[in-house]
Structure formats: C-alpha cells, structure tokens
C-alpha cells in the first residue's frame with residue numbers, strides 16, 4: 562500500500578507569451594506548492610479502479626496517469642487508487658494535476674520503480690500542463706506550457722489566504738477569451754516578481770504579482786471580482802490576485818492572524834465556497 566499527500570499549487574505570476582501550433586499557450590509563471598492537499602492511496606487490486614468522490618472515473622486525470630503508466634511499463638493494470646479530495650475543483654489550484662502526479666509517482670514506487678524520475682517527468686506533460694510542476698513541487702519559475710521548470714527558493718515570509726467563489730472556470734474557454742483580446746503584464750514585471758520571491762522582498766513582489774487570465778475569468782464569473790475586492794479591503798492584506806484560470810483567489814499577508822481573520826470574514830459571505838490560510842511547502846508530493 563502507498564499513501565501520498567498531493568499538494569495544491571498557486572500561480573504567484575502568470576503571463577502568456579505566445580501560442581504553440583496545437584493551440585496551447587506559452588506561459589511565464591511563478592508556481593508555488595502550498596499545504597492544502599488531497600490524499601491519494603494506491604493498493605494492489607485485480608483491475609484498475611479510481612475512486613474520487615463524485616468525480617467520474619474515466620475523466621479523472623489520476624485515471625489517465627495510471628493508464629499511461631501501465632501502457633509505458635507493460636505491467637498489468639492491477640491497482641486501486643482512492644483519492645480523498647480537499648483541494649477545491651475548477652479552482653486553478655491544480656488539484657487534478659496533483660492527484661495525477663501522485664498516481665504516477667505512487668504507482669512507480671508500488672511496482673518497484675520501473676521508470677526513472679526523468680521518464681515520469683517526460684510522461685507527465687501528456688496528462689496535463691500542470692502535472693510536471695506537481696511532480697516537482699516547491700517553488701518554480703515555469704515556461705513552455707508549464708513543463709519547463711526551474712526550481713527557485715521562495716524567501717517570502719507570507720501567509721496565503723485562498724478563497725474561491727461558488728462555481729468554477731473552464732480553462733479552455735478562458736484561454737479562448739484571452740485570444741480575442743490579449744492582455745499582458747507590463748515590461749519587467751515577471752523579472753521583478755521573481756527576484757522579489759527569491760530575495761523575500763514582499764512589497765516588490767506584491768507590486769508585480771500578475772495573472773493575465775483575471776479579466777476573462779471575472780467576466781465569466783462576476784463573484785471572482787467580488788471576492789478579489791473583498792480581499793483587497795481586508796486588514797493587513799498586501800496583494801490579491803487569481804490563481805491559474807480561476808476561480809480561486811489568493812491574498813498575501815505577512816501576518817498570519819490577519820489572514821485567519823480575513824478567511825473567517827470571507828467564509829460568512831454567501832458568494833464564498835471555500836476559504837482558508839495556507840503556507841508554502843517545498844515539495845509537490847509527500848509519502849505519508
């Protein structure tokens with residue numbers, strides 16, 4: 562038996578710098594794992610099964626990951642994957658990608674490492690653009706569609722308030738909206754934000770944090786705009802922005818108590834589906 566924690570991710574910066582021929586967008590991101598996690602249990606079984614609450618088995622990215630693992634290794638599909646969800650879905654928090662990365666990593670361990678870590682990393686991009694990061698975890702400067710990862714040190718002493726309105730966002734739809742009316746960060750913002758993360762300069766980081774997808778997600782789901790505004794008006798907040806293609810929003814605090822108070826206030830709103838305070842972790846997966 563194998564049990565893992567699969568951590569959520571935040572995009573501390575997300576800009577779009579181009580488009581591939583297959584339609585995928587080339588991104589410039591700063592990605593961060595946080596201590597909000599699903600648990601993924603893998604046990605030997607007669608056949609491949611994935612259980613994940615309400616989520617349909619075949620469309621689950623952990624199922625796709627397992628299929629790919631067995632195809633690549635030629636091993637018999639004999640494992641049951643049981644996912645306990647805590648990361649909100651359709652939130653831009655990379656929950657599905659984290660579960661897929663945990664399935665790949667956990668199956669490889671359970672079957673005595675038929676694949677190298679490099680092979681797992683190469684395979685992971687076929688499952689989803691955020692899966693390579695979930696395998697790597699920690700803090701990364703990311704490029705390509707999310708597969709080019711450079712681990713960096715996050716020296717920000719920050720508490721991350723995560724709040725999600727009711728309803729999620731369709732990633733393809735939001736990227737399509739971006740294509741019609743592109744919106745990008747100002748020159749140098751990415752380099753300034755990245756340098757600030759490395760040096761722990763929270764003020765400069767907060768001045769440069771950016772997510773190119775925010776206006777489109779807000780257009781689709783006005784409550785994102787509402788939550789961001791509520792966040793920006795709470796005591797002690799240094800910056801508020803969206804993660805991924807939404808719908809979760811992130812508030813940056815230096816003071817944990819203020820962050821916890823803000824989470825309690827947000828939880829009282831009828832628009833809020835999820836709110837909590839989390840911290841940076843140095844990995845994307847952890848064996849329990």
Ligand code: C5P
Pocket residue numbers: 584585586587588688689690691705706707732733736
């Ligand atoms: O790879 P993933 O399943 O996470 O992507 C979902 C969809 O989001 C893709 O089909 C694509 O429409 C869009 N996407 C994109 N560029 C990226 C990541 C995702 O256009 N870098």
